[in-house]
Amino acid sequence: MSRQPERTQPPSERFLVCGVLFPDQPDEAGGPLSEARGLVQAAGAEVVGAQGGPLIQRRKRPDSSTMLGKGKVAEVKEAMERHRPDAILVDNDLSPGQVRNLEKAWDKRVVDRSELILDIFATRARTAQSRIQVELAQMEYLRPRLRRMWTHLERTEGAIGTRGPGETQLETDRRLLGKRISDLKARLAGIERHRQLQSQIRDDLFTIGLVGYTNVGKSTLLNRLTGADELVADMPFATLDTRTRKWKLLDGRIVLLSDTVGFLQRLPHHLVASFHATLEEALSVDLLLHVVDGSHADASVQMAAVEETLGGLTNREADVVVLNKVDRVGDPISLQILREGRRQEIVHLSAHTGEGLDLLDRVISNRLDARSCVVSVSVSLADGKSAAALRNAGMVLSEHTTEDERLILKLRLAERLLGNLQRMLGVAAEFKVLEPVRERYYVDEMNA
Ligand SMILES: Nc1nc2c(ncn2[C@@H]2O[C@H](COP(=O)(O)OP(=O)(O)OP(=O)(O)O)[C@@H](O)[C@H]2O)c(=O)[nH]1
Ligand SMILES: [Mg+2]
Known part of the structure; x- marks a missing residue:
């Protein structure tokens, strides 16, 4: 019998998840921090410790030095002894000082929400443009945190080849980082100019954009309607690159349909900033479709998060709402609730089974006629x-x-x-x- 060589995979990092819930944050149907736990898994790490519960703290304001209050910091320390994590995720945006203080208190690496999301984006980026966008966001995130990374090196002043005249190591690093940031910005601007030229060429066709929370089925819908073969996966941020495909309507007319990066509550602002041009392009279409996972217990929270992000990027709202995944909806009442108080046209469909796609086709045809x-x-x-x-x-x-x-x-x-x-x-x-x-x-x- 031949023996297969054993594959050795590096063990995945073990994370303990904690965080502060502020009064304006909506409750999650899956329990507090359930989305954060999903993000840790999406980053390829493992979550240890019980779901939700004790590692959550409800506060009106963050503790200025540690985000969580003293008592909670101690509780997390106790939980660490039980679960022996490799790192701690705090599902909030931490200042560099807060990270430093928490790392000192827990003697473990601390990752905040922005850093985690940036990390997921970094592993998903495929095209030159999205790689630069993610790196730029990471560098901007890093800039105020340099001191923390290099404090142990500050005594190695004078390392050959790394110093400018009279600079400390930290100053040199800051300068190099600043230069990298401006290089990335220049490269990004070049790519964006090229894309703008390309999109002007397509000016004659009616354009439709898909937006929505991550994992709601935007790419599945694009594939289904256009015969494209975009990556579809049950994980957040499968798509980072905007794709445009031709969609032939049942009446024979051809329109252009674009997919885009999914939204999430509390997206890191550096990320939104560096994806701004991409998002802007995706949003300046003739018709904007907001795709919603109608079967998700938090569908209305997700819809609100998308609307808020849209509002921040442009002052327009989606023209048509697509309630997707109806094949998984047991109780139609839940869809009814999602419809309440909306002015837009709403289409129920399943990108999976194809149910309702003909209706979407008709809605688009009508809008084309009207325009x-x-x-x-x-x-x-x-x-x-x-x-x-x-x-x-x-x-x-x-x-x-x-x-x-x-x-x-x-x-x-x-x-x-x-x-x-x-x-x-x-x-x-x-x-x-x-x-x-x-x-x-x-x-x-x-x-x-
Ligand atoms: N049951 C069901 N599952 C669906 C449907 N549409 C999409 N899915 C599943 O939902 C998951 C996410 O689909 P995607 O198309 O990758 O979602 P997306 O909105 O493009 O996600 P991101 O690119 O990550 O933002 C996949 O596992 C799909 O198979 C549907 O109509 N019904
Ligand atoms: Mg996608």
């Missing part, structure tokens, strides 16, 4: 080129030829294409608007 005009165009029958350009630009509703050798096309097309076509075809074509647009494009409003 397009109906025109009649007359071109010479001999002018095949102009006729082809017109047929490509919109949906042909009818066509006929006249005795004086002209082709009359009745077309439904996006208003912004009308101007382009008129410029392109010039005197070769005569346009008459039969039905004006009923609803403006968001992008046009932005540019107005």
